[in-house]
Amino acid sequence: MISKELLEILACPVCKQSVELKQDKLICQQCKLAFPIKDDIPVMLKEQALPI
Amino acid sequence: MNVEIKAPKVSIVLPTYNRAGLISRAVKSILEQTYSDFELIVIDDCSTDATAPIISGFNDPRIKYIFLSKHNGAAFARNEGLKIAFGEFIAFADSDDVWLKEKLEKQVKVLKNAPDDLGVVYSAVWKVQSKRKVFFPDRSLGLKRSGDIYKNLLFGNFLTIHVLLRSTCLRRLGMFDEKLPCLQDWELWLRLAKKYKVFYINQPLVLVYRTPDAISEKSNDFNEALERIIKKFSKEFLLYPKLLAKYYYILGRGFYKNNNKAKSRKYLEMALDLSPFDLKYMFYVWLIGFVNKR
Numbered sequence: 352m353i354s355k356e357l358l359e360i361l362a363c364p365v366c367k368q369s370v371e372l373k374q375d376k377l378i379c380q381q382c383k384l385a386f387p388i389k390d391d392i393p394v395m396l397k398e399q400a401l402p403i
Numbered sequence: 404m405n406v407e408i409k410a411p412k413v414s415i416v417l418p419t420y421n422r423a424g425l426i427s428r429a430v431k432s433i434l435e436q437t438y439s440d441f442e443l444i445v446i447d448d449c450s451t452d453a454t455a456p457i458i459s460g461f462n463d464p465r466i467k468y469i470f471l472s473k474h475n476g477a478a479f480a481r482n483e484g485l486k487i488a489f490g491e492f493i494a495f496a497d498s499d500d501v502w503l504k505e506k507l508e509k510q511v512k513v514l515k516n517a518p519d520d521l522g523v524v525y526s527a528v529w530k531v532q533s534k535r536k537v538f539f540p541d542r543s544l545g546l547k548r549s550g551d552i553y554k555n556l557l558f559g560n561f562l563t564i565h566v567l568l569r570s571t572c573l574r575r576l577g578m579f580d581e582k583l584p585c586l587q588d589w590e591l592w593l594r595l596a597k598k599y600k601v602f603y604i605n606q607p608l609v610l611v612y613r614t615p616d617a618i619s620e621k622s623n624d625f626n627e628a629l630e631r632i633i634k635k636f637s638k639e640f641l642l643y644p645k646l647l648a649k650y651y652y653i654l655g656r657g658f659y660k661n662n663n664k665a666k667s668r669k670y671l672e673m674a675l676d677l678s679p680f681d682l683k684y685m686f687y688v689w690l691i692g693f694v695n696k697r
Contacts, residue, residue: 354486369472
């Protein structure tokens with residue numbers, strides 16, 4: 352699980368806005384992207400994100 | 404359902420900030436290691452350049468990448484990496500530097516076969532300065548490099564950042580001191596070396612590049628950090644009055660450069676107190692007295 356503390360200091364690398372945790376993915380509402388989480392560590396790369 | 408995730412043996416923590424031009428070289432050297440059971444945690448300290456697409460281009464499942472919403476400096480970024488690191492062993496990388504192919508393999512082999520009281524392994528490095536390669540640590544110094552090196556480490560950080568250590572050590576002793584503007588690695592190695600044995604591999608396994616905007620070049624930060632470390636380990640430094648005098652002298656000159664005459668005078672006088680017959684310290688105390696009168 353991603354901790355609340357970590358979530359608070361992360362930002363979307365594309366638009367620099369905050370991200371939220373939803374069903375094991377990090378969501379950027381602005382860019383409409385869902386970043387995957389592998390072994391409890393986010394992979395915040397646009398190319399590996401899924402559109403929402 | 405219990406899904407067991409097999410943790411990689413090594414977590415490599417790589418902080419980076421606006422190094423789009425260099426990060427590729429560093430990451431490539433890590434991914435091409437002969438030892439491959441690792442995760443590479445890249446902590447992007449809020450870069451404003453094209454770092455993210457460059458990391459993406461590697462397309463390697465061992466890479467994890469997080470992007471921080473604020474720029475906080477390398478110690479903070481490294482600590483965030485440590486908090487999520489999974490591995491039994493931890494390695495630190497630097498976006499300016501290049502690991503030689505066997506770096507991880509050689510260090511892992513030592514730590515795997517060593518008793519638990521050996522917490523840290525490091526190796527020699529090549530320091531690349533204007534295309535010249537300099538062997539580091541300096542062979543001529545003759546300091547003890549392995550075993551209980553705590554006291555030797557007071558004389559300076561000869562471990563560099565490229566160590567491999569047991570994650571249990573950090574759980575016990577804590578992470579990097581974020582209040583230090585630089586020299587955070589030296590301070591953490593001092594804490595580690597006080598409790599654990601250290602092993603030195605006498606072969607350069609990393610190319611360490613110095614770039615002009617590296618934080619260690621900022622003298623104000625350096626003075627502040629050195630001051631804090633001396634205070635933190637004052638009991639030990641007092642065992643070596645000549646060394647302490649040298650650090651006071653460095654602080655005296657450093658604060659003088661930054662126009663903090665009061666602090667400069669204080670440290671130069673403290674240096675002279677500890678080493679009363681040192682002509683250099685005498686000269687500088689006289690000089691600053693002379694400048695202050697004018």
